[in-house]
Amino acid sequence: MLSMSHQKIILTGDRPTGKLHLGHYVGSLAARVKLQDTHRQFIMLADMQALTDHAHEPEKIRQSVLEVSLDYLAVGIDPKRSTILIQSLIPALPELTMYYLNLITWNRLKHNPTVKLEIQQKGYGEEIPAGFMVYPVSQAADITAFKANVVPVGDDQIPMIEQCVEIVRKFNRLYKTDALVEPEILTSPIARLPGIDGKAKMSKSLGNAIYLSDSADEVAKKVKGMYTDPTHLRVEDPGKVEGNPVFTYLDAFATDKAKVAELKAHYQRGGLGDSVVKKYLLEALQAFLDPIRQRRAEFARDPQAVMDLVFKGTEVAKQVAHNTLLEVRGAMGMNYL
Numbered sequence: 476m477l478s479m480s481h482q483k484i485i486l487t488g489d490r491p492t493g494k495l496h497l498g499h500y501v502g503s504l505a506a507r508v509k510l511q512d513t514h515r516q517f518i519m520l521a522d523m524q525a526l527t528d529h530a531h532e533p534e535k536i537r538q539s540v541l542e543v544s545l546d547y548l549a550v551g552i553d554p555k556r557s558t559i560l561i562q563s564l565i566p567a568l569p570e571l572t573m574y575y576l577n578l579i580t581w582n583r584l585k586h587n588p589t590v591k592l593e594i595q596q597k598g599y600g601e602e603i604p605a606g607f608m609v610y611p612v613s614q615a616a617d618i619t620a621f622k623a624n625v626v627p628v629g630d631d632q633i634p635m636i637e638q639c640v641e642i643v644r645k646f647n648r649l650y651k652t653d654a655l656v657e658p659e660i661l662t663s664p665i666a667r668l669p670g671i672d673g674k675a676k677m678s679k680s681l682g683n684a685i686y687l688s689d690s691a692d693e694v695a696k697k698v699k700g701m702y703t704d705p706t707h708l709r710v711e712d713p714g715k716v717e718g719n720p721v722f723t724y725l726d727a728f729a730t731d732k733a734k735v736a737e738l739k740a741h742y743q744r745g746g747l748g749d750s751v752v753k754k755y756l757l758e759a760l761q762a763f764l765d766p767i768r769q770r771r772a773e774f775a776r777d778p779q780a781v782m783d784l785v786f787k788g789t790e791v792a793k794q795v796a797h798n799t800l801l802e803v804r805g806a807m808g809m810n811y812l
C-alpha cells in the first residue's frame with residue numbers, strides 16, 4: 476500500500492445551505508468517491524463560508540451540516556478513507572485568513588470575476604457583506620491549511636484557486652519559506668447537469684433539482700413534469716435530443732447505453748412519445764437512487780452517530796491545520812512561545 480505521505484492531498488467540500496442533488500453527484504460527489512482511494516482527501520462542510528451570504532439563516536446551515544453529511548455517506552464517501560470536517564470548528568482557518576488578508580489588495584479582490592458575477596446575481600449593489608468580499612481569502616486558508624496540492628473545481632472556481640496561488644507565492648517569497656503549498660486545479664470534465672425545467676443548471680435555489688434524498692414518489696412526480704423538446708407535439712413528430720434534459724439524464728444515469736442510443740434514434744426519427752422515454756428515465760433514476768436512499772435512511776436513524784463521525788474527522792483536520800498555522804507563524808517569526 477502506498478504510504479499516506481506520498482499521496483496527493485485534496486481539499487474539496489460544500490457550503491451547507493441545503494441537501495445535495497443529482498447535479499452535485501455528477502459534478503463532484505462521483506469523483507470524490509473514486510479519489511478517496513488514491514488521494515488523502517479532506518471534505519469540508521464550509522459553514523463559515525455559507526454564512527458570508529446566509530448570515531440571517533444560521534439554523535438552516537446547522538441543519539444542512541447533518542443533511543449534507545448524510546448525502547456524503549449515502550453516496551459512498553467513507554469516513555475511514557476521507558476526512559469530513561466542519562470548517563467553523565477549526566480555529567486555525569480564520570487565523571490564517573487574517574494573515575493572508577494582508578497579502579492581497581482590495582483592488583484584486585474587487586476584480587475577481589466570479590465574485591463580481593455573484594455580487595450581481597445576489598443584487599447586493601453597494602451593500603456587499605465584507606465577509607463575502609473576502610471569501611476567496613478564506614478559501615485560500617482552507618486549501619493551504621491542509622497543504623492541498625489538488626483542488627477539484629468547476630470553471631467558476633478557477634479564479635479562487637488563482638488567488639490562492641498568488642497568496643501562496645507572496646507568502647513564501649515575503650517570509651522566505653516553502654511552508655505553503657501551491658495547489659493545482661483539477662477541472663471537472665463533466666458539463667453542468669441541467670435542471671428538470673431544462674434551464675442550464677440544476678440548482679437548489681432555482682427549484683429545479685432532484686435531490687438524492689427525494690422519495691420515489693417525489694422523483695416520479697418531478698420526472699413526469701420534466702421539460703422536454705417543446706416542438707415535439709405529437710408522437711409521430713421528430714424530436715430533439717440536444718438540450719432535452721430527459722436525454723441528458725439518461726446519458727448520465729442509465730446503465731444500458733445501447734438502449735439509450737436506440738431511444739435517441741427513435742425519438743429523432745419520430746414515433747416515440749415523451750411519456751415512454753420518461754418512463755424509462757424514471758426506472759433508470761430509481762435504480763440509481765434506490766440504494767442511495769436506503770443507505771441514507773439507515774444513517775439517518777442515528778443522527779448523533781453521523782455527527783460523531785464528522786466530529787472525529789474534524790479533530791484530525793484540526794490538528795493538521797494547527798500544525799500549518801504553527802509553521803506559518805514560525806515563518807513570519809511570530810511564534811512567541
Ligand code: ATP
Nearest residue numbers: 498499501502503629667668676677678679680681
Ligand atoms: P445554490 O443554488 O445555492 O447556488 P447549487 O445547487 O448551485 O446551490 P452549489 O452549492 O452552488 O449548489 O454547488 C456546489 C458545487 O456543486 C459546484 O461548484 C459544482 O461543482 C457542483 N454542482 C452544483 N450544481 C451542479 C450541476 N447542476 N451540475 C454539475 N455540478 C454541479
Ligand code: MG
Nearest residue numbers: 677678679680
Ligand atoms: Mg450555486
